[in-house]
Amino acid sequence: MPDDDADDSRGTVRGDIDGERRDDDTVSEAIHHSKTGLIGDIADEELHDEATLSLTPEQHQRLKDGLHGSRFDDVRRASRRYLVVGSGSGESGERRRRVCARLGERRDAVAFRLEEFGFDDDDLDLWAPAFEVLSAQATWVIGVIEDFDGGHVWELGYLYRQQTSVRDVLWLLKRVYDDAEEQRAQYENGMAASHLAALENAVDDRVVEWSTLDELDSAVEQIP
Numbered sequence: 001m002p003d004d005d006a007d008d009s010r011g012t013v014r015g016d017i018d019g020e021r022r023d024d025d026t027v028s029e030a031i032h033h034s035k036t037g038l039i040g041d042i043a044d045e046e047l048h049d050e051a052t053l054s055l056t057p058e059q060h061q062r063l064k065d066g067l068h069g070s071r072f073d074d075v076r077r078a079s080r081r082y083l084v085v086g087s088g089s090g091e092s093g094e095r096r097r098r099v100c101a102r103l104g105e106r107r108d109a110v111a112f113r114l115e116e117f118g119f120d121d122d123d124l125d126l127w128a129p130a131f132e133v134l135s136a137q138a139t140w141v142i143g144v145i146e147d148f149d150g151g152h153v154w155e156l157g158y159l160y161r162q163q164t165s166v167r168d169v170l171w172l173l174k175r176v177y178d179d180a181e182e183q184r185a186q187y188e189n190g191m192a193a194s195h196l197a198a199l200e201n202a203v204d205d206r207v208v209e210w211s212t213l214d215e216l217d218s219a220v221e222q223i224p
Contacts, residue, residue: 078110086144148189160195
């Protein structure tokens, strides 16, 4: 083997080792800084000092295991990384998965959802730190918003709290309804509405409204 090839090989190994170390540090740092009560459904007794979410050593390991799997490797390797947030169930969940699939079809791109990393309802207190880690990895965070009914409301809360750091990477694909009464009913949540309004103001022209599936597809095409 030529000397320059040997040097490249050593550099690759060192880069991989350093990359793994940085990823581990990223997870650990995010766990340290993201212990805030961002998920509204967590009971008071699960909170530390009513404001801090504490992870047990077992939960800490569960979080690292979930984020250091093959899917996280896919995210790290891609040049463009799309974290797609929003409803996960019903027809709205199908539309969100459609957005994710269309973005993931792009060259050297990966689109992913928090649910893909193996966290379930029993891991509720891991979702906030996991979301923080994945947000930090994303080139773009894409919010597919159709209503304020579901777990994605706390994601809006997190993005609102961190808007100074996410406003340059956030796109909001917001569904609008022809009927004014239905529009009010779907977005009837005062705190979530204020968070969304602040986010819309922060990202400005990266808010794209849609009402039909074709319009949603067109909205996706506007995302770099």
